[in-house]
Amino acid sequence: MAKQSIKFENQQHFTSKCIHAGVQADPTTGALLPPIYQTTTYLQEAVGKDKGYTYSRSSNPTVSALENKLAALEETPSATCFTTGIAAISAFAFSLLKAGDHIICSDVIYGGTVRFCKEILQKFEVSASFVDTSNPKEVEAAIQENTKVILIETPANPTLKLTDISEVAKLSKKYNLTLAVDNTFLTAALLKPIDFGADVVIYSTTKYIDGHNATVGGALLAKDESLNEKFRFTRNCLGSIQTPFEAWLTLQGIKTLPLRLKQHSENALAVARYLQTHELVKKVYYPGLENFPQHELAQRQHQGAHGGIIAFELKGDIQTGIDFINSVKLCALAENLGAIETLITHPASMTHGPIPKEQREQIGIGDGLVRLSVGLEDPFDIIQDLDQAFDLVAKKHKELSE
Structure with missing residues (x-):
């Protein structure tokens, strides 16, 4: 009796998703690992008719495989992968903020994020407040009329101070703000921010997602597909897509x-x-x-x-x-x-x-x-x-x- 194959795209167990989600054997050769599509451009069948890819600054099949896997792990409609974690944070900010807006960040947060907010966003007249997000009262007190986004890091880098995501999510909904959680330290293996009310998950995939000191990368994942579409548009404009080879290496790291x-x-x-x-x-x-x-x-x-x-x-x-x-x-x-x-x-x-x-x-x-x-x-x-x-x-x- 032939063994019945498992439809891993519907597999609910996280460990199995890490191995199988988002990838399939190559239909041409049967190769178990997805190919590295190291290409700049793609042959189009006719004007306006292609196979889903036109130019690798916009999208690439190997990067798409990584995005599909990450989305399966976070249970979001899709994911957007970037060259670095700070590139992901930059695209997040440029997608959702404009001159005159205000962002609230955790007071304990990666130094590169602080530098980006103070040295780059400030040039575009976007202001930032760094507050103790472990205290919801301080978060609410920091909200201004022009506040658009709350960005928290939990556990915080490097003191490991925690933020109660559910409590901050209540505030983000009350004031119609976008709540993003940098989940680099724990990943979806130990924390799923969207389950606690977050709108966006941010990663430096360089860290535990890869896990082998082999790549640099970043990712954004939103529960609302319209946000994911904004992230992809911004990435295309900035030219900050993850590279095929590093995406392929990251796919291997996720398995364990x-x-x-x-x-x-x-x-x-x-x-x-x-x-x-x-x-x-x-x-x-x-x-x-x-x-x-x-x-x-x-x-x-x-x-x-x-x-x-x-x-x-x-x-x-x-x-x-x-x-x-x-x-x-x-x-x-x-x-x-x-x-x-x-x-x-x-x-x-x-x-x-x-x-x-x-x-x-x-x-x-x-x-x-x-x-x-x-x-x-x-x-x-x-x-x-x-x-x-x-x-x-x-x-x-x-x-x-x-």
């Missing part, structure tokens, strides 16, 4: 997304618990810890786990932090996160360098804050590396004090 996020989360929790016990650590930020201030919200909003990012404050001055980061061996000092390798970052001088020092300190990004993107190595090896770095720092500072 649920497994990776599960292990990232388990490893991060183990490392966070270790850090809590170390005498050189002042404070640890991780939503999976029972003493995390918003642990209850994390339990309610996240889907069973809390991701692979940890932030922690070191005791001592900025030199202590520099000495510590320069002493790690297994952990790589790098400006990225979400990869299978453990990456360590000093936000004040790296990812959030564009934010003025006074503003950084007000939102908890001090000189002693370290961000750790916990990878898929054995957690014992990660802890051992951190431990030897702490020992070296303690030894150096002891010698200096003698």
